[in-house]
Amino acid sequence: MKVRLAAAVLAAFSLTACSGGVTSLDPADSGSKDAGAIVVGTANFSENVILGHLYAGVLKAKGMSVTVKPNLGSREIIVPALQQGDIDVLPEYQGSLLQYLDKNAKQTSAEDVQAALTPVLPKGLKVLPYAGAENKDVFVVTKETADKYKLKTLDDLKAASAELVLGGPAEDKTRYVGLIGLKEVYGVEFKDFKSLDAGGPLTRGALEGGDIQVANLFSTDVTIKNKGWVVLEDSKDLVPAQHVAPLINETKATAEVTAALALLNDKLTTDELSKLDAKVDNDKEDPDKVAEAWLKQQGLTS
Incomplete structure (x- = not known):
């Protein structure tokens, strides 16, 4: 009974989020976006929201105008939004993205997954180099x-x-x-x-x-x-590498943007990402504040 009730609550929340709650995809927003600004979108779970604010932080530190549109939903919503320019970049996970785009993909190593992504990406999208952090x-x-x-x-x-x-x-x-x-x-x-x-x-x-x-x-x-x-140990490699990687609309994938996001790659390890998750999920801190403090600690922002 508890599970059925919880699932019903979640379904109701998801339905709300897919309608009026998703501000960056609202019709009222179309045409209002500053052509020079970058909009970072995220999926609807806390780690992805943290990553979105990390992306925004390093971009802002380079003088760019950036906003974050968090909790937009599943890939069925946010990948088309990225293609259409409603958002410009989102934090992705290599293996999950590959299997979303290619149901028959069986690559497992980080290098093989990254190589396999490029030919199956929707037109106009680009995946940037991945970080050390992996969430499988x-x-x-x-x-x-x-x-x-x-x-x-x-x-x-x-x-x-x-x-x-x-x-x-x-x-x-x-x-x-x-x-x-x-x-x-x-x-x-x-x-x-x-x-x-x-x-x-x-x-x-x-x-x-x-x-x-x-x-x-x-x-x-x-x-x-x-x-x-x-x-439970995945001895037969069912789950592919799932390193964090930016998925970006090619119109915003300038050398400056690419270089700024790449600053995260060495510093953002799996252990560091886990610590950030704990601050939000366990300590109930705000994702934007957690991301801001970490970026300062790492010397990526002033």
Whole structure:
């Protein structure tokens, strides 16, 4: 019951966000955008919002006019918005983006994924060099579930999956790094699937409360370590490299913009990104303030 209610609340929120709540995609906004300004858009989860403010911060530090349009929704919304010029750049994740664009993509290494992206990108879009930071999809169980079913790897799930419920974003039903790939690569078929959120509080709460037994979370989520949950090893490389990389409209991919965003690449490690996530998700700090403080600490802004 708790899961059904939570899912209903999420659905209502998502519907609102896709209508009046998405300011940068509102018809009233068309034509009002300053041609010289850069609009950074983000998906609707906290880490991506943090990244959006990091992008904005390094661009502003170079004297550019920048605004952030956060929480715009899924790729089905924000990638077309990027093509149409409603937004100019967004933080992406290599492997997830590749599999969104090419359902048959099987590349796994960071270099191979990056190379495979260029020929399948929609016209007018460009992916810039990726950062050291990586946030991969992971499949997580509680220690109690791991002990009960002797789970250490995704291979181990096969024998027990008929008794287990997977929870994660709705896209898990149709994407390769989800039900399709788990069945194809590991022979896993779950008792049920619960559509929740993208590595957020609904999924974490359902796992902790026992409404689901396996959760699709993000590798940078400090809750996993704090709760003593077990990340199941992906021994057959179902999940590709998912380094953070800017996806940009080519009209704004100037040398100055590209160089400014590249300043993040060495400093933004997976460990640093995880710390930033913790400040927002655990300490309830504002994403823009967290990003601003980190950029100053790293010497990227004054």
